[in-house]
Amino acid sequence: MISKSKYFFLLTFSSLMMAFGVYFFKFPNNFTFGGITGLAILVAKFSPFTAAGFNLAANIILLIIGAVFLGRKFGFATAYCSLLLSFSLWGLERVYPMTAPLTDQPLLELIFAVALPSVGSAFLFNMGASSGGTDIIAMILKKYTRVNIGNALLVTDFFITLATFFVFDIRTGLFSVLGLLIRSTMIDGFIESLNLSKYFTVVTSNPKPICDFIKDDLHRGATIVLAQGAFSGKDKYMVLTALNRMQSVKLRNYVNEHDPKAFMLITNTSEIIGKGFHSI
Template sequence: MKSKLKSFFLLTFSTIIMAVGIYFFKFANNFTFGGITGLAVLVAKTGRISASDFTFIANMVLLAVGFVILGKKFAEKTAYCSILLSVTLSVLERLYPLNQPLTDQPVMELAFAIALPSLGSAVLFNIGASSGGTDIIAMIMKKYTSTDIGKALLITDFIITIAGCFVFDIETGLYSFLGLAVRSFMIDGFIESLNLSKYFNVVCTSPKAICDFIKDDLHRSATIVLAQGAFSGEDKYIIFTALNRIEAVKLRNFIKENAPDAFLLISNTSEIIGKGFHSI
């Protein structure tokens, strides 16, 4: 139950963060980068439908198509996030209608238009979910073709962004190109930051106290290897363990106080697969 509540909170929080960034900063400034919401900005220019309503309709259509083609399993997390994103955008449009950007600082607004949806997307990707939209198209393409999906989606985003240069002014188009370029790097950066852990190599003469602390206080495990010092020729032990950032600080402080002669190698890693971290 605790795990399900945590997953539900992350899905909800990240999707709402995305919606805030898209509505208040992306739609308001006519930035056209980024899949369905980018296309929605172009369609809204016709005056026949708002960007929020177009996003809602497009996501529901894609969701229905995905449900038919990809089956029920696909729809669990993606359906919830896609519906929540669409509904939130429509609600925001009716509660806080915007006829112009919040500020007269387009660079600052572009930063928020990139950062907030990127953070939300990173959290969703990190827990195996997505907000729907063009991600559903990508899933369908992956099932039936050998197309490089990443390149296909990038080309689609590029075409939509180019169209923005003609529909709006060149300045808005250039901002959109900048957003398109930065967005993918920022998502990758957020994912790495979310997954960042510490990998320890501890060389010592007596591993018991350190291992007991790792097991009893940090509730982690470790691997011990018997080694030999190249300079002294004495027997040594190497303790291998992986910890999150908070646990890493605790272990480092414990070793500093209780085994000051130990030699530590601490590395950053964002790819740890196994029990207690990420499953394969």
């Protein structure tokens, strides 16, 4: 469980990372994939609003609607991140106006336009927060309807991206479609990477030293299961434990050094629910 100060810092850092990627790489290139910021680019083309200005107005309205319809379930973290992201974009527009892309390499800028917000979103989702926008609509739909939220948001993003071909040009539209395809898989990949842990099954004849090392040095728990060797017929023990990546290296080295005859199965996992890991 992280401290409140670290939690607040990560919320702030993630939101600012998203703002940086959206403002410096997404807005100047008219990449329209992804929720309210994508819609803001289209609206800015045909209205007196700037992309950052429309994003701020839309998110404030959505926050009010979310507070009305969701009540206490509407978390502080989502409200904070949504406002910080919106005001950051609005502030950057005044401090550093962008009249053209930073470089003449649209593919390079597309990578940053996708990667920075995706990493920021992954951090937020991993902490049980979001940046607001269409996520607020999804939360309301989930509460009051049986609509498949994931599919609904995907269809919405698709039509916003499709409009790029008509509002701007084919080149921008193709880049936006590519960004949508990459973004749809990148966030899940980042979340899985953040949560990646190692699940150990150690088959040994002498489990006590290994369990003592896990408890005393790694400060983790373990489970011992009595087993029998299929070939030898002798009693064996399986030591089961889950560790983060740094701890897993230490345990692997310890077992290799102190019990070279032990048999280890090491599995990657990103879903561990329990004390010391994630809570439901």
